Amino acid sequence: YDSGECSYCPWTNHMQYPDVSLEIMKAGSVLRKAKSRMWRGHRHYKLQDDCKTIAYKSSWAMNSYSTFSVGDVEAVREGHESDVFLSVADEYPPERCFTLVFRGRRGNLDLVAESAEEAQAWIRGMQTLIENLQSMGESEKLDQWISDLFLKADRNKDGRISFKEVRRLLKLMNMDMNEDHASSLFRMADKSQTGFLGSEEFVHFYKMLTQRKEVVELFQEYSSDGQTLSHCDLEEFLREEQLEGDRSQEHALELIQRYEPSDTAKANHTMSIDGFLMYLTSADGSIFNSEDQRLYQDMTQPLKHYFISSSHNTYLLEDQLKGRSSVEGYIQALKRGCRCLEIDCWDGSSGEPVVYHGHTFTSKILFKDVINTVAKYAFKTSEYPVILSIENRCSVEQQKVMAQLLKDILGDMLLRTTIDGKVPSVLPSPEELKGKILVKGKKIGGLESLDADNPVSGEVSDEDDSSELRRDSLTTESLPSDSKQSLTKELSDLVIYCKNEHFNNFEHARIHGKPYDISSFSESKARKIIKEAAADFAQHNARQITRVYPSGLRTDSSNFCPQDMWNVGCQMVALNFQTAGLEMDLNDGLFSQNNRCGYVLKPEILRNSEQQFNPDKPQDRKDYCPLILTIQVISGQQLPKVNNKVGSIVDPFVRVEIYGLPADQATQETSYIENNGLNPCWNETLEFAVHTPELALIRFVVEDYDMATKNDFIGQYTVPFSCIQSGYRHIHLLSKDGTSLRPSSLFVNINITEAS
Structure with missing residues (x-):
């Protein structure tokens, strides 16, 4: 490293640049793990030579190391950037503290180094390793995955694997292969004829094992010579199968340059089977149109014309009665593109407001810590506005503290006047x-009285989210629903475009409603209105913003299906972001478009308040044009195991679910394939009629069939219908909590036609 030369990693084809931080990490450090104010312990952490694994052991654990993968770490935070460090901030200087944030639902790891220099070495080193992994191309990621397989199989770490180890590996790879066939492939790969496979021989074995017959047949169908695709061959494929039309010629040449691994083929403007497979598994070959993943929508419409990614009780990480409150909830929600955060504020014992679920056993966090967190993370994922939905249960004195903290911490980010005065x-x-x-909450009067002489405080009806919650909850709040609560002018003046307003009826709202009025409904009340007056609700939501939140009966932090609310144009459909499942899959799917900025422009049918759109009768709209969606589910690749038992192998099947208007709700599924999660082939066709495609979401679910018990979830992917690309496409599966399962995927052929 001192020489400044680069080392080359054969598994990733990735240059590992010299970094003294990595050398310090490889030498190892004794770091203190901070878990709470009461519990702290020392552990020895060190980076393994593969630069992919961190090993650690407690001081009392002799030589027994545990490990975690660098790929499991999503980010590194410096200083006091966690609940634990905030609670012990007086004990450890921030320059010695850092937090490793893991993907999925695994808890963070808070560590304290012996010195600021050692902390910086680990921070810089981890950031370098994470950036290296993120910058890998698809081919490099696959090589990385093959490398991990080889290391798992090589149990004695001698750099080679026997056929016995290969058989065990096949079980780990989720495949029950005929032993004679596996033995034959093993012998073919064993070029050295030693009875063992080295690393390069194992790569050859893996490629034979996972040869994509369906891709080879497709390649040869369009290849003029059976060996390569000329740029004319590829152009024809793009035009005929991928329906790319006029841009197919120039796009063919771009794809060859982007994905063909052979320089000779590139020079000849041809694509090999390897390049063709790399294209099909890339973002260009994804079912999700990459053009729709950029910021492609008109962002100059009024706020009421957008679906806004919104969370409920954002501070909670678990259930609603005794779960933990944490600033981590705000960080994770903002990272997922959430733009409306909920903050329940109550008087704190030390004169500072606290945030928690009132009259429950949930833990409490300081209001100022929440606002500091929002200030730091508000615009890291999206530059578009963040709305703080304030549930204010504080005394007049602590409301003044809240208002001052908002102004002091947020500074110029806080909207304090209308944009044009x-x-x-x-x-x-x-x-x-x-x-x-923006602050969303109660307000004394309206914006019309901004320049008028206002009293220091005023009374507002306690008719907002919380009063609705009381009527829909197992718990009882202290204030009766018809009570009045004092509201300070300081806090009231910070509510500009998002004033909580009690909903009486649609006629009253149409006559008296202001553009900045926002009404909140529990899911049960919203469902009742949808059932009785869906068309009126849609018209109301074309004029004003509506927020819908989960029933108070959902004490386990479960969610309701947001699609019903989106169908009538409800802008803020607030979900418990901490709870994985179908509902959050739909939310992530809707907001995965438009650069994940947290705002999605509503379809025109939901923006026009003069148009009588009835979600129950889509055929009555003037431009009614139903579509037929045909999905050929061809194959799956490298599906993950759902049971860690060595002999357990999945029996996968695919279910396709359509979510949208009631007329479009549908589900179909393939048959299951026995004992094959490595490369199952279905070749089954599913067909759906979609009456209102601009509101539809398509969810692909892979499950492990079980005759006796409930099927196990394997992976899913949810995409807006309007963002789907036709042709041969790969669907890169996500886990239950929305993290990537690469290289797990489905291979499908999509066809969309007008209904006759």
Whole structure:
């Protein structure tokens, strides 16, 4: 390393640049793990020579090391950036503290180094390793995965594996292969004829094992010479199968340059089977149109015209009665593109407001810590406005503290006046509010009285989210639903475009409603209105913003299906982000488009308040044009195991679910394939009629069939119908909590036609 030369990693084809931080990590460090104010312990951590694994052991654990993968770490935070460090901030200087944030639902790891220099070495080193992994191409990621397989199989770590180890590996790879066939492939790969496979021989074995027959046949169908695709061959494929039309010629040449691994083939403007497979498994070959993943929508419409990614009781990481409150909830929600955060504020014993689920056993966190967290993370994922939905249960004294903290901590980010100094006739757009944080809450009077002489405090009806919650909850709040609560002018003045307003009825809202009024409904009340007056609800939501939140009966932090609310144009459908499952899959699917900015422009049918759109009768709209979606589910690749027992292998099947208007809700599934999670082939066709495609979401689910018990979840992927690409496409599966399961995927052929 001192020489400045680069080392080359044969598994990743990735240059590992010299970094003294990595050398310090390889030498190992004794770091203190901070778990709470009461519990702290020392552990020895060191980076393994593969630069992919961190080994650690407790001081009392002799030589027994545990490990975790660098790939499991999503980010590194410096200083006091966790609940634990905030609680012990007086004990450890921030320059010695750092937090490893893991993907999925695994808890964070808070560590304290002996010195600031050692902490910086681990911070810089981990950041370098994470960036290296993130910058890998698809081919490099696959090589990395093969490397991990080889290391798992090589149990005695001698750099080679026997056929016995290969058989064990096949079980780990989720495949029950005929032993004679496996033995034959093993002998073919054993070029050295030693009865063992070295690393390069194992790569050859793996490629024979996972040869994609369906891709080879497709390749040869369009290849003029059976060996390569000329740029004309590829152009024809793009035009005929991928339906790329006029841009197919120039795109063919771009794809060859981007994905063909052979320089000779590139020079000849041809693509090999390896390049063709790399294209099909890339972002260009994904079912999700990459053009729709960029910021492609008009962001200059009024706020009311957007679906806004919204969370409920954002501070909670677990259930609603005794779960932990944490600033981590806000960090994770913001990282997922959430733009409306909920903050329940109550008087704290030390004169500082606290955040927790009132009258429950949930833990408490300081309001100022929440606002500090929002200030730091608000615009890291999206530059568009963040809305703080304040549930205010504080005394007048602590409301003043809240208002001052908001102003002091958020500074210029906090929206404190209308953007042009005038009372709005229509809400501003996300574009006009970029980089701004808005307060949603109760307000004394309206914006019309901004320049008038107001009293220091006023009374407002306690008719907002919380009063609705009391009527829909097992728990009882201290205030009766018809009570009045004092509200300070300081806090009231910070509510600009998002004033909580009790909903009486649609006629009252149409006549008296202001553009900045927001009404909140429990899911049960919203469902009742949808059932009785869906068309009126859709018209209301074309004029004003509506927020819907989970029933108070959902004490386990479960979620309701947001699709019903989106169908009538409800903008803020608040979900418990900490709870994985179908509902969050739909939320992530809807907001995965438009650069994941947290704002999705509603379809025109839900933006026009003059248009009588009835979600129950889509055929009555003027431009009614139903579509037929045909999905050929061809094959699956490297599906993960769901049972860690060595002999357990999945029996996978695919279910396709359509979510949208009631007329579009549908589910179909393939048969199951016995004992094959490595490369199952279905070749089954599913067909759906979609009456309102602009509101539909398509969810692909892979499960492990079980005749006797409930099927086990393997992976899923949810995509807006409007973002689907036709043709031969790969679907890269996600885990239950939305993290990538690469290289696990489905291979499908998509065809969309007008219904006759």
